[in-house]
Amino acid sequence: MMPSKVTVHPSAVDRSPDLALVERCRRGDLAAFEELYRTYSGRLYSLALRMVGNPADAEDLLQEIFLSAHRKLEGFRGEAALGTWLYRLATNHCLDYLRSRAARAGQVTDTLDEEPMLTDTGSRRIAEQTVAKMDLERAVAQLPEGARAAFVLHDVQGLEHREVADVLGIAEGTSKSQVHKARLRLRAILSGS
Amino acid sequence: MNCSDYREAIQDLADGTLGPVRRAALQLHLDHCDACRALADDMQKIRAAAESLDDVRPPDHVWMQIAGRLRQEGRVTATVQPRARHMAVLAMAAALVLAVGASLYLLFPGRDTSAPGGAASTVAGDPASGDPAGGGNAAPVDPVQSVGEEFRLAEQHLQAGIAKLQEAAKADPNAIDPQTAATLQKNLAIIDQAIAESREALSTEPQSALARESLFDALRQKVTLLQNTIALMNEMRKGNSAAAAQLVDPGNKS
Numbered sequence: 001m002m003p004s005k006v007t008v009h010p011s012a013v014d015r016s017p018d019l020a021l022v023e024r025c026r027r028g029d030l031a032a033f034e035e036l037y038r039t040y041s042g043r044l045y046s047l048a049l050r051m052v053g054n055p056a057d058a059e060d061l062l063q064e065i066f067l068s069a070h071r072k073l074e075g076f077r078g079e080a081a082l083g084t085w086l087y088r089l090a091t092n093h094c095l096d097y098l099r100s101r102a103a104r105a106g107q108v109t110d111t112l113d114e115e116p117m118l119t120d121t122g123s124r125r126i127a128e129q130t131v132a133k134m135d136l137e138r139a140v141a142q143l144p145e146g147a148r149a150a151f152v153l154h155d156v157q158g159l160e161h162r163e164v165a166d167v168l169g170i171a172e173g174t175s176k177s178q179v180h181k182a183r184l185r186l187r188a189i190l191s192g193s
Numbered sequence: 194m195n196c197s198d199y200r201e202a203i204q205d206l207a208d209g210t211l212g213p214v215r216r217a218a219l220q221l222h223l224d225h226c227d228a229c230r231a232l233a234d235d236m237q238k239i240r241a242a243a244e245s246l247d248d249v250r251p252p253d254h255v256w257m258q259i260a261g262r263l264r265q266e267g268r269v270t271a272t273v274q275p276r277a278r279h280m281a282v283l284a285m286a287a288a289l290v291l292a293v294g295a296s297l298y299l300l301f302p303g304r305d306t307s308a309p310g311g312a313a314s315t316v317a318g319d320p321a322s323g324d325p326a327g328g329g330n331a332a333p334v335d336p337v338q339s340v341g342e343e344f345r346l347a348e349q350h351l352q353a354g355i356a357k358l359q360e361a362a363k364a365d366p367n368a369i370d371p372q373t374a375a376t377l378q379k380n381l382a383i384i385d386q387a388i389a390e391s392r393e394a395l396s397t398e399p400q401s402a403l404a405r406e407s408l409f410d411a412l413r414q415k416v417t418l419l420q421n422t423i424a425l426m427n428e429m430r431k432g433n434s435a436a437a438a439q440l441v442d443p444g445n446k447s
Binding site: 027028029030033034037041042043045046049050055058059062063066067070125126129130131132133136137140151154155156158161176179180183186187190191 | 200201204207208231232234235236238239240241242243244245246247248249250251252255256258259260262263264268269270403
């Protein structure tokens with residue numbers, strides 16, 4: 001199960017470049033680890049930023065993700081592409097963070113709060129022909145955490161619902177429901193309803 | 194069938210997983226239902242925009258902190274030729290201090306930025322330190338100059354540049370709004386902490402190339418931040434808030 005946007009090398013191709021880089025990292029080569037960081041940090045930071053919703057927490061998470069990756073590289077065997085392996089690690093860190101934050105705040109993260117006003121046809125339609133990226137980024141940051149995670153993984157990162165379900169530990173139907181509700185909420189925000 | 198019966202089909206349409214038979218049935222409904230047609234259009238717009246979002250580059254200090262932690266924990270080793278690295282650091286320091294001088298000139302075009310002890314004069318040659326770069330009459334330096342001395346000089350150059358930049362940044366504290374100033378102060382504090390940690394590591398292992406490299410990484414970050422601060426002040430004075438915002442948040446692609 002490999003998320004499309006993060007699979008650097010298709011499953012059939014030789015992973016020796018990944019393994020060579022990992023081997024250098026295992027030997028304590030900082031330049032090799034910096035190469036790995038430069039290759040994947042943008043993608044993983046974007047994931048963290050959109051999942052947790054603010055830059056300061058995303059930066060802390062990125063640091064944790066790469067420090068954790070450095071520790072765990074010993075166990076990397078190349079079954080998955082390095083990008084996919086890192087992506088899963090990053091997603092798990094983001095989810096742990098969200099669960100921890102929710103526990104502190106006494107919130108539930110795996111469901112989108114039911115909103116009587118949020119219906120399929122309750123919002124005005126989006127006026128523009130296309131949605132501006134910056135507007136969408138701001139709107140995504142306003143989503144509840146559970147819906148945001150499902151939306152980011154599915155619509156932004158390109159995972160299929162079964163993959164989102166696997167990563168988040170929810171049913172596939174719940175993933176579809178969360179993403180749909182997230183889109184409805186985004187529509188309401190973007191249309192100013 | 195009513196509108197709610199088409200909810201899942203509209204979602205599948207946005208997901209790109211709607212089969213031809215259900216698509217045809219949905220299309221028949223959309224042809225006669227403005228509300229569902231608007232909903233389907235908007236769901237597809239949101240999906241398309243989400244797919245097109247770009248990756249955001251993390252701030253440079255994140256890598257610096259990661260590298261610092263790995264060094265502190267002894268999980269990495271040097272991989273470069275120390276001598277070559279040292280000379281590269283010296284060159285980098287000189288280039289950065291020249292850039293500092295240029296920043297100061299832009300900020301205070303009427304002021305002489307090459308005053309004794311200032312950044313530019315330090316780069317041109319510092320007789321007190323025996324730097325032969327600009328002092329044509331200075332005594333020749335032993336070609337086997339110690340690595341430690343090279344780093345001491347390089348750090349001296351950077352510190353001189355940082356002092357000048359800090360002085361310039363303090364010259365007009367009201368040029369930046371309080372929220373931005375607080376963000377800059379926070380980043381500065383992070384970098385200062387990294388500098389302090391690197392110094393501590395260097396005091397423990399004075400000959401460690403990694404400790405020196407870490408210290409210079411941190412000093413370079415500080416120079417960059419201060420340069421950006423001054424550039425920000427310039428843009429704010431010119432009323433160019435868009436350029437200022439880009440300086441504060443390079444990932445902001447408005």
